[in-house]
Amino acid sequence: MHLTLEKVSIRRDNFSLLASGTFYQGVHLLTGKVGSGKSTLGEILCRVIEPADGRMTYDGIRTSVLSMQFPEYHITTTTVVEEILSWKRDPDQVLETAGLQGRGCDDLLTLSRGELKRIHLACMLLGKYDLMVLDEPFAGLDEEARYWISSHLSQNRDGITIIISHDITTLPSINHLWEMQEGILSEIGNIPGALRHWKNPPPLIRFLLKNDPELSGLSWQDLVEAACRIRG
Numbered sequence: 001m002h003l004t005l006e007k008v009s010i011r012r013d014n015f016s017l018l019a020s021g022t023f024y025q026g027v028h029l030l031t032g033k034v035g036s037g038k039s040t041l042g043e044i045l046c047r048v049i050e051p052a053d054g055r056m057t058y059d060g061i062r063t064s065v066l067s068m069q070f071p072e073y074h075i076t077t078t079t080v081v082e083e084i085l086s087w088k089r090d091p092d093q094v095l096e097t098a099g100l101q102g103r104g105c106d107d108l109l110t111l112s113r114g115e116l117k118r119i120h121l122a123c124m125l126l127g128k129y130d131l132m133v134l135d136e137p138f139a140g141l142d143e144e145a146r147y148w149i150s151s152h153l154s155q156n157r158d159g160i161t162i163i164i165s166h167d168i169t170t171l172p173s174i175n176h177l178w179e180m181q182e183g184i185l186s187e188i189g190n191i192p193g194a195l196r197h198w199k200n201p202p203p204l205i206r207f208l209l210k211n212d213p214e215l216s217g218l219s220w221q222d223l224v225e226a227a228c229r230i231r232g
């Protein structure tokens, strides 16, 4: 299974995007500065927007889903249970996964932003998708929910998962790293080898790499272990 992009491009007023590379099975992290084009690429990968040029090959990918940064979720029904059923999921399983047992009859509009996002992500993560793109999945969630998403993503290893995130403190184990720079997609490579070639790592990763050459990955466990080695 793979998704290959060959000179895929799109142009807007002052912005242009160019992307080539192959996303194989596993968990990918796509990073980059604000406005560099990460969300646009996520929308192209899930065919929400059409590129102007280039070729995309979806090999073995029959189902895909995109969790957008904006809007974070669409409400299509009235109650929590109805919304879960619209995803064709088991309400009890979703409510338990989202930590919202007993809230099935609640009006969706009475849920907090974080609760709505938990429902949306639980419906998504309990499905089986060949391609799953999550744009800023940790935004607006507390620490407990961020760890919960990571543990679910760690279990979903059969397909291609692409995480677009600025929040690198609660990530699952990441296999492959990509960076978007002013609309150009760069493949950094497999982790951990690629960590040293990351041009613009977040400050925490830069600090850990400087003080702990043994940083072995980007999962929150890897970060904690590296921090403990430095402290020890």
Ligand SMILES: Nc1ncnc2c1ncn2[C@@H]1O[C@H](COP(=O)(O)OP(=O)(O)OP(=O)(O)O)[C@@H](O)[C@H]1O
Residues within 6 Å of the ligand: 012, 014, 015, 032, 033, 034, 035, 036, 037, 038, 039, 040, 041, 069, 180
């Ligand atoms: N619907 C749109 N119409 C016109 N321009 C857009 C649209 N969406 C995004 N842009 C522009 O395209 C460029 C890339 O935006 P995009 O949202 O893909 O970046 P990003 O890396 O995801 O940023 P962020 O980290 O802030 O989410 C930006 O210059 C943005 O202003």
